[in-house]
Amino acid sequence: MAYGKRETEGVATLADIEALPEGVVGEVIEGTLYVHAQPRAGHMDTLGSLHALLWGPFQKGRSGPGGWWIQVEPGIRLEGSPEFIPDVAGWKKDRVARLPAGSWPVAPDWACEILSPSTRAYDTCIKRPFYARIGIQHLWFIDLDARTLTVSALRDGHWMEVGVYSDEDVVRLPPFEDLELRLGELWPFVEPAAGI
Template sequence: MAHARHMSEAIHGREEARLERSPVWPHSGDMGNKSPPERVYEALERLPPNVVGEIIEGELHVSPRPRTMHGRAAFRLGKKLGPFDQEPDTEGPGGWVFLPEPELHLGGNVLVPDLAGWRREHMPELPDVTGVELAPDWLCDVLSPSTEAMDRSRKMTLYAREGVNHLWLVDPRIQLLEIYRREGERWQRLGAYTGDATVHAEPFEAQKLNLGSL
């Protein structure tokens, strides 16, 4: 049984690596008479539910669904920030609308951060759509081995270009929080915190965050 378990883990690891190394879809045989953006988006829609697809500068990138530690960190962070997503007549700072794993349609790209937030003055009503075309005011990506390189490079560049104002990167493996603010089309890192640090992080300074709880 131990041997079978190790074999299963090895196969799963190879599958994650294969997904990460195979970014470009669809294949030429799927092209038909449709435009490249339409073909790529149709390929994204055909993906199985056990993967996450994003379209980055015309290429479909496929990564495994988040593992348990990743998902728990995103859930706990969303819960900590919950008081900011309250109706105006309830307790809490309010003023924000949050979505977990939204599909963002920004400048021809389709991006899926772990959490995203919009100030209520920018999104007074939540649109009933699959893809949100309004750039978030804040978002967070939880890092994992299969996605960290992309999250730190091309996705950060696109987020800045499309007008996201605040970005957090969380790595639950080492209890790391990095805080960024956009300056023009570049990111300024405001701080990086690890371990059991307690942080009041822009733009949610009113909420105390204990990294150990993530």
Template sequence: MAVAAHRSATYADLMAVPEHLVAEIIDGTLETHPRPRPQHALAVSDLSTVLGPPFRQGRGGPGGWLFMVEPELHLGTHVVVPDLAGWRRPRMPSMPEDAFLETAPDWVCEILSPSTARLDRGPKRRIYAEAGIGHLWLLDPGEGFLEGFALADGRWVVLATVQRGETVALAPFDAVPFPLDDLFPFADPAAPALPET
């Protein structure tokens, strides 16, 4: 019995995916998953808010970074969409005109969820290493932890795992530590209660 040859997904296949789905091409396969749930989206927003002032604008920190939420990255034959990515400013001297980027970021963060954890921990982590991305963070808002990795000789080295109640001081953003709990506002027992109506 003959086995059908695998046809690699094309960018046209990706563009045909409905807008309510995130689409990526990983190892020649079109991967789709739903848009992030509120917990996931809030974690991305909060992390961007925490990192922006000190690391992009230089307010209370070194500055010199650019951040993008869900950029479409073309890394070789792969098309990936990390939840948050950062570039050191000298590596992106001008605003890209295309809807996608071919310059690999210096740092990526993936927010783990049941629909994406397999890809984030598996092939996407490998693709980021192959592209020479220096740092990777994996944030799990459901379990309340953040894993930081640095690329060394083409392999990921674990820097630390930060749990709820602890302070994040992970490269490349260790110059301005912040409480991990800042990324989990609905898990905060000290959050103000709404007034009764």
């Protein structure tokens, strides 16, 4: 199942997301409900690897500077907007001192989306411009098929590509320059697709 718009009566709400069948994930972006299949194992493995790499140094301050909240699939509900969910996101603790009791009420400082065949167009064509409009400062796209990480920074309301990195790269990337990342550690060891 590729991503798609789901028709709703009027502006989509959290109730529309909650009414989706099992195995279907939904988000409301600027009043429109978008749905796609639940992520597969490789997607979830990469998501967990990235979270593990960043959480200790940046959230807990273990061998790193601390000062961040690093969250997997956080529900974010901005004023006047239903919930949307990046794959991984981070907030600087000097902006948000405590974890919220419910959904996050402010846009994150950094977001990462893991591209898959079913979500690639949605992440790049719908979420990327939406993230710029709400002021997320740093955006990472991990492409599991190409085994690349694309890093972008928001400048004057537009995304500026910082760079594209792959398997063998060992990098320090904004906004997490204090940590050396070995990108090969992010890619899951998965069976090749049939016919490859």
